[in-house]
Amino acid sequence: MKFGRRQFLKGTAAAGAFATTVFPHIWIKDASLAHAAGGEIKVGVLFSLTGTTAIIEESLNKATILAIEEINAQGGINGMKIKPIVEDPASDPATFAVKARKLVLGDRCVSVFGSYTSASRKAVLPVFEKRHNLYWYPTLYEGRECSKNVIYTGAVPNQQQDDFVPWLIEKFGKRWYLVGSNYIYPKEENNYCKKLLAKYGAEVIHEEYVPLGHSEFSSVINKFRGEKPDVIFSTVVGDSVVALHRQYRAAGLDPEKMPMASLTTSENEVAAMGGDAAAGHFTSAPYFMVWDSPENHKFVEAYKRRWGKDKVTHFVSEPSYFQVYLFKQAVAKLAPSDINPQTIREAVKDEEMIAPQGKVHVERKNLHTWLWPKIGQAQPDGQFKILKQSATWLEPVPYKAYPHQVCTEAGLKEI
Amino acid sequence: MDVILAQIVTGLSIASILLLVALGLAIIYGATGVINMAHGELVMLGAYSAWALQTYVGIGLLPGLVIIFFVVGLFGWIIERVVIRHLYRRPLDTILATWGIGIMAQQGIRLIVGGELRYVQMPPSMSTGISLLGFETSAFRLFILAFSAMLFAFTWFLIYRTSFGMKLRAITQDREIASCFGIKSQRIYSLTFAYGAGLAGLAGALVSPLKSVSPEMGTTYVVDAFMVVVVGGVQSLVGTIASAGILGEFTGFLAFYSNDTIAKALVLLGIVILIRFRPQGLFMSKIRASSTGQ
Numbered sequence: 232m233k234f235g236r237r238q239f240l241k242g243t244a245a246a247g248a249f250a251t252t253v254f255p256h257i258w259i260k261d262a263s264l265a266h267a268a269g270g271e272i273k274v275g276v277l278f279s280l281t282g283t284t285a286i287i288e289e290s291l292n293k294a295t296i297l298a299i300e301e302i303n304a305q306g307g308i309n310g311m312k313i314k315p316i317v318e319d320p321a322s323d324p325a326t327f328a329v330k331a332r333k334l335v336l337g338d339r340c341v342s343v344f345g346s347y348t349s350a351s352r353k354a355v356l357p358v359f360e361k362r363h364n365l366y367w368y369p370t371l372y373e374g375r376e377c378s379k380n381v382i383y384t385g386a387v388p389n390q391q392q393d394d395f396v397p398w399l400i401e402k403f404g405k406r407w408y409l410v411g412s413n414y415i416y417p418k419e420e421n422n423y424c425k426k427l428l429a430k431y432g433a434e435v436i437h438e439e440y441v442p443l444g445h446s447e448f449s450s451v452i453n454k455f456r457g458e459k460p461d462v463i464f465s466t467v468v469g470d471s472v473v474a475l476h477r478q479y480r481a482a483g484l485d486p487e488k489m490p491m492a493s494l495t496t497s498e499n500e501v502a503a504m505g506g507d508a509a510a511g512h513f514t515s516a517p518y519f520m521v522w523d524s525p526e527n528h529k530f531v532e533a534y535k536r537r538w539g540k541d542k543v544t545h546f547v548s549e550p551s552y553f554q555v556y557l558f559k560q561a562v563a564k565l566a567p568s569d570i571n572p573q574t575i576r577e578a579v580k581d582e583e584m585i586a587p588q589g590k591v592h593v594e595r596k597n598l599h600t601w602l603w604p605k606i607g608q609a610q611p612d613g614q615f616k617i618l619k620q621s622a623t624w625l626e627p628v629p630y631k632a633y634p635h636q637v638c639t640e641a642g643l644k645e646i
Numbered sequence: 647m648d649v650i651l652a653q654i655v656t657g658l659s660i661a662s663i664l665l666l667v668a669l670g671l672a673i674i675y676g677a678t679g680v681i682n683m684a685h686g687e688l689v690m691l692g693a694y695s696a697w698a699l700q701t702y703v704g705i706g707l708l709p710g711l712v713i714i715f716f717v718v719g720l721f722g723w724i725i726e727r728v729v730i731r732h733l734y735r736r737p738l739d740t741i742l743a744t745w746g747i748g749i750m751a752q753q754g755i756r757l758i759v760g761g762e763l764r765y766v767q768m769p770p771s772m773s774t775g776i777s778l779l780g781f782e783t784s785a786f787r788l789f790i791l792a793f794s795a796m797l798f799a800f801t802w803f804l805i806y807r808t809s810f811g812m813k814l815r816a817i818t819q820d821r822e823i824a825s826c827f828g829i830k831s832q833r834i835y836s837l838t839f840a841y842g843a844g845l846a847g848l849a850g851a852l853v854s855p856l857k858s859v860s861p862e863m864g865t866t867y868v869v870d871a872f873m874v875v876v877v878g879g880v881q882s883l884v885g886t887i888a889s890a891g892i893l894g895e896f897t898g899f900l901a902f903y904s905n906d907t908i909a910k911a912l913v914l915l916g917i918v919i920l921i922r923f924r925p926q927g928l929f930m931s932k933i934r935a936s937s938t939g940q
Contacts, residue, residue, distance in 0.1 A: 281753070283862050285761045413907050439905040444866065446857040447663070449656040449787070450901035450909075456782065457649060473763055473858035481768065481784040481856060483775020503763030503858050507773070 271314045275334030277345025282322025287499060288347045291369060293538050294548040295344050298555035308562045316340060324354035331355040335364045341572055342367060342558060349416055365572035369550035373419030374629035377638035382579060383599040384550040386517050388423040389631040390602050391494050394621050395515035396427040398606060399492050404461025405433035410451060413440035417466035420494060423632045424464055436460055446474035452482045463491045472496050473504040486511030497545035501613050509609035516546035517602040518588040519615045527587035553586035557593060560584060597638040599627030652781040653902050659787040661894025662794040663853055667867045668874035668886055669801060670845030676881040677818050677838050680730055681741050684748035685871055686864025688843045692718050692850025693859045694755060697764045707769050714851045715844040722843020726836045756861045768855035790852055802883055814838055877917055879927030889928055
């Protein structure tokens, strides 16, 4: 049979008409059809399991799965089980966007828990904003974002530095050396830090950025020796943290006179650098594994039981854990037919719970979380000693370094 | 004055690490013409061997160096026999094959051991700073400097003063004619590759107490190693040590007077300009190109 143009056009038109009538979700853009179908609530889990950032993101995946399993074991949410759909974006922001699209459109997830790096969050943001879905981001980050499609459970610069910087100035002195990895997170943190230092009369004697993943710090350490700062404010990340601390120690510098104060050194990095390289330096974070509270003991024991006795919990895996519980609290308030990302977002505003770090609260204006920053000093045994817990929980102000911008419930406003 | 001196020593330290990593690649590339993209992974395997020996067997870094050399050398020998042997006249295919081996090694380590950063303990006798000529520096870095110089001397001796080295140089000049003289070229190639791999393993083990051990640590090292070998001139041992020294000192100085990001960019720019005007590198060895076009 001769398959001419007319036949072809008729055939495709018929197939198209058939498809759109029988499968309406191809063209219906509203993704709220059948979110809680079959007594199951589908959520996406989007952390890298392979690639360079998998070192940390694996633990975030594990903490999320632990929380989901615990909730399901207690009966789920109003009798409905949470079904996690795990994707591995392999530490590549472009793949993050692809997987996010798959979770939101293909799997019809009602929320996605994910991301560690800011690059990956920025890559998936358009997906969630365009499809009106909800992204739960557990990592400390540089602030300056006001998306209504993201719940931020990690600390922003004002929460990490407002207590930390004055404490360090008072204890050690006013000459500060800023060193960070060369991307947006350290630059914004240093930007905020410089404003705080100016406020307290301290000075920045040197500010420099090393390439991401850089591990040769001998020149930087020579500069430490030469300029003799009172405090080294370090925002290097990942492998660089380990290399910097180890080389600092090998060079014989003294953390009692020239301590390194960091926002990114967690129990993971301390385990990799060894107790003697870590000891004496300071970290500010809302959570440390040694925090003495019943909720934290329960969390750490459950985590070790599930994933291995040698595992550690840290200040990114703890928000990954408690944000699933916040999700549960929000969804529990909704009727099953009413569960979609927008209603969950409205339901989670002002929600509170006792997280392993203390009581946390989702701020309705900017969808960030009120947290309890703590100042810890690393000990030779590889854990932290908590020197100071902030007296009260700190409000998240993502635009505090930019006084002419404020994040409100309606969106970003210029004032 | 002692700032300048401290910077010179720092540059030498960076240079010694570069030399350690690049020496194995220089041997392999120079002698056999194989572009070994898995060289960084051999470094990584050396670091993981050091970690495994420390954690599971209790052998410290220094006593374990000999074991690590043989373990990674054996791995290199196996790669050569199974894969590279068939690809000597196909340089593009060796690039692809060794790249694939590198990826498999990375993911294999990740599957077997896990992706977390691992800790290798620095030998306690060297883990503090020592005072040298009026400035302080790290004792372990000085040890690496001495060790890499010694390793270079040993390699030079091996290539230029032993019969194995003579056979290797003969094969490098002209493989067919050397085989006519009764030299088992296949065996020499395997042993050379294994030796280069062993050197890479030693580099990984020695570097691991200063940095961290992760499955991806090799990728930065392979880039640095190729830079050193290309700038120094292929088939020239003297070129390797000279270019390691020059690159190390330049990186150190530029990083001190500005920052590491600019230092890296400027050094790479310098390399590009050098290669543009002198593609054969700094030291060209006077070897007649063989008739097989290698």
